[in-house]
Amino acid sequence: MSVCLPTYVVIDASSSMKPHEAVLNATLSRLHYNLAMNPRVSEFARICVIAFSTDVHVVIPMSDMEQVPAMPEVICGGRTEYGKTFDRVRQCIEQDVHELRSQHLSVLRPTVFFLTDGGPTDAQWQNSFRTLVDRDWPRHPHVIAYGFGGAKRNVLEQVATKALFIADGSDTESALSSAISGLLNTLIASSQTGTMLIDTDVKGFEYVPVAQEYVD
Structure with missing residues (x-):
């Protein structure tokens, strides 16, 4: 039975990212190209791309990227709503794991790559996050977070369950490109072993190990 890693690329598309919209889309296209x-x-790491701001948009539903002709364009604007984003990711995981298992795949614990350049604008987001990573939910994911721009380390320390990367002052566009490269390298390494191997050497980022992991 083939092993599959449900992978969620959850990317900030709020108004603070508007000046970097072209680079964001070019970077996502590069991710698509390299996976395809x-x-x-692409067979090992099935990908779902989610863009979040005031609303949450599933840019690409869970897919083998080799079967996706092109990456749709992401339009930036709005607030940075963490809570409804985590709610949507949980809904997607519930649906996607069921679908992947119906394809007779052996499904690893889902992994969320969370990329943001700002802090949450909603006050109650922690409730949604706790529901997402609740260990009593058999499908709770690992979360790897990348923070750059105006992202707050103390907030992302609450979000990352597997690893945290904080930009060391690099400009947003360079940091975004490096984060996607780190994500890609993690998926390549993991596909070779069939288990999660995180690329911790990401240019322009400080790697922060997460001491208190959630138990599988």
Whole structure:
């Protein structure tokens, strides 16, 4: 039975990202290209891309990227709503794991790559996050967070359950590109072993190990 890693690329598309919209879309297109051109990785790591701001949009539903012709364009604008984003990710995981299992795949614990350049604008987001990573929910995901721009380390320390990367002052566009490269390298390494291997050497970022992991 083939092993599959449900992977969620959850990316900030709020108004603070508007000046970087072109680079964001170019970076996502590069991610799509690299995955689509590497069948071993695209078969192992099924990808769902989610853009969040005031609303949450599933840009690409859970897919083998080799079967996706192109990355849709992301339009930036609005607030940075964490809570409804985590609610939507949980809904997607519930649906996607069921679908992947129906394809006779052996499904690993889902992994969320959370990329943001700002802090949450909603006050009660922690409730949604706790529901997402609740260990009593068998499908609770690992969360790897990348913070750059105006992202707050103390907030992302509450979000990351597997690893945290904080930009060391690099400009937003360079940090975004490096974060996607780190994400891609993690998926490539993981596909080779069939288990999660995190690329901790991400240019322009400080790697912060997460001491208190959630038990599988």
